[in-house]
Amino acid sequence: MSARRASVAPASDPYPRSPTVHPLPTAEAEIGEELAVVRPGLVSRYADELSGARASVLTRLWRALAHEPLPWVTGRERVRDGLVLRLADGRTLHGPPADPYATAAYVTAVRLGGTSYEDPARLMTGLAVPHGEAFAAELRHSAASLALSRADQPPVPETPPPAGTAPDWVWEQRVVDGHPFHPNCRSRPGFTVAEQLAYGPEHRPLVELCLLPVAAQDCLVTGVWPRELRDGGRLLVPVHPWQAEHVLKRPCEGGRLAAHPLMSLRTLALPDGPHVKTALSARLTSSVRDISVGSVAASAVLSDFAEDLAPRTDGLLHFTRTLGAATAHSPDLAAVWRESPRTYTAPGEQVLPVAALPVTGLADSPSWLAAFARLALTTGLRLLELGVALEAHGQNLLVVLSGSGAPLRLVYRDLADIRVSPARLARHGIAVPELPARNLTDDPMALRRKLFGSLVAGALAGVAGSREALRAALAAAVSDLPCTADVRALREEPLPAKALTLMRLSPGTPGDQWTTLPNPLVLDQGASDQ
Incomplete structure (x- = not known):
């Protein structure tokens, strides 16, 4: 999220940028040229945001390379200064330690063989993997559109409106950086600059x-x-x-x-x-x-x-x-x-999507984050026990805040992708609705993937912003939860997450594909175990 943007290329960066000067990738140059026509006042700010946008997309891509079951990554090994990936063609990819829950742009470059890459699209092209060129084009568009999004923000952060006074769209429109973990966080192919602005x-x-x-x-x-x-x-x-x-x-x-x-x-x-x-x-x-x-x-x-x-x-x-x-x-x-x-909402209360919480600064408080995690997990797991797995990512799940900012209750929207267990509903005397077959499953793994992948590895992780912050929030929350099979899985097993990059590199495979991430509550799980 934009509230946690890190500065790019710190002095201690172990993977400095290549001294070779490259022309701007096509998408970045094209957006710059269009911007000069439709909004010339943003051109300079857009150029200033490009390197940070590339780092943000590269950070998301590095998460995928470090944790998704990509068929051309044959091994992962922690080393003193980071993580080494062994590729099927014999090359190695060397980058910093991979925090799968980090939202700040901490990856400014990675090294493939003897070449350093700070541009995620050029890295994907250099990897030369099946369907990589098409994905590289999406990454170029994602970085360029992200720079455009950041360039069009007020230079000084606006003062948050008083509780209960902001229209529905105000907080939603403050989520500038898009999906916190998807490399295509701002990819909008087919949209001109004028259309993105409009x-x-x-x-x-x-x-x-x-x-x-x-x-x-x-x-x-x-x-x-x-x-x-x-x-x-x-x-x-x-x-x-x-x-x-x-x-x-x-x-x-x-x-x-x-x-x-x-x-x-x-x-x-x-x-x-x-x-x-x-x-x-x-x-x-x-x-x-x-x-x-x-x-x-x-x-x-x-x-x-x-x-x-x-x-x-x-x-x-x-x-x-x-x-x-x-x-x-x-x-x-x-x-x-x-x-x-x-x-x-009641008078004096405010409701906003969970994805907007980093913008408020509330989640910077460990006690607030723990209270919110307790509310979200208690509610999500109660419904899961009844037989309903929500897709509770940061866009579908909203939180109602008191005038002082305390999390009071949740609101959920867009039910199209929930999963419903007829067996669990029956155990609780709840009639099974007449739903499409794709919404129905009794498979515990499918149900947990839906909830844990969206709520824990998605919404809560995106709000926490790092593995350590997520671990502290989860540890405070799970201690109050009943010891069901679902709760034991949450405490002890790796966390499921959608393999978003694998899905983009597998155009012939329909539906969701999954990976597992190290569970912050289990200290000995890590990327090298993948």
Whole structure:
């Protein structure tokens, strides 16, 4: 996160940059050239941010190289000054000690054979592995877009608004650096500089959604579609303007709807109303962000199920309800309406996504971080015991804070990717909802991967910012948890995490791929055990 950005190339850096001067990679130069036309005042700041952005992306890439089951990494060995990876072609890759939970940009260069690399894209090209060139192009775009995002921030941090006064989008738009662990943290291929500035939440725009009329009889609708978005026998479906121009290639025939983009870019908050999730058939980070017909069909069932489930958390967790969803039987033309998380706040309280917590500075307090970890783990594990594994990463999970900043309770949004165990539900006398097969599993590993990979190795790690801070928070929290099989796994086993780089380098393999990270609570687990 931007709150923990480290300075680049400290004097003690054991892997100094190559003295050879290279021209800017294509993506960096192209963005610079476009920026000179559309926002010339940002050019200098963009150039200043490039080296730090490369280091941030390289740090994320080094985490993957050190911990993911990449087939061309044949061994990992700790050495006095860092970590050595042995490659299948006989070369070695030498870098600093790998902290899989670090969010600061601590990796400024790594050495492949006799060459030092500070640019993650050039490193990936130098590795010469299958599908590496395509991934290198994404890394170039990620670093360049990250530099652009940082360049467009106020030069002096704004004073956080008083509790309860910030609109929904304010905290979401302060998450400048994107995903804390994905090398493609800001990759937006297909977006021009003008489009990034116009639509990226970190640039704080007001986006005018296109309202496209579709015959109601040609749509699948669940829940209640807003009356104001009906025109006789037609539905007015909100469409992201990028989608309308580049994918649907249709003008805004039914008018426009102004909204503020949230963290995911394709989900936006109306100034005085709900949130609207739009289809966006562009690859952001890892996935193409469309809305499947199946997810629209299941949205009302999931929402009702969650509403019945929430009371079992003793008021610690609320779910934002899906108000209505519609699709023209196409993942490219669909929209979902959800409640605002502010629905579940009282006067004087503030709700913000967990990914925004580093910006607040609250997590710098070990006692605050321990209290938040206790709240998140208690709630997540209680639901897991009942039979529901949340995908509680920093975007889906939000925290309600008191006026003094104390974590009070949680709000969860976007139920499409939860996992539900029919066997566990039955043990607790809970009816199994009629969900798509992909949402259902009784496999304990699959359930733990979903929760632990998103909540512990994702949200909590991203807030903690380092292995030691995460260890302290977990140690304080788990002591109060009941000794179930899930809790024992959390205490004793390596932590599951999505193998995000392996997934980008395996375009022919559908679905999630996984790795394990050393458990901070188990001192003898490390990268060389992979």
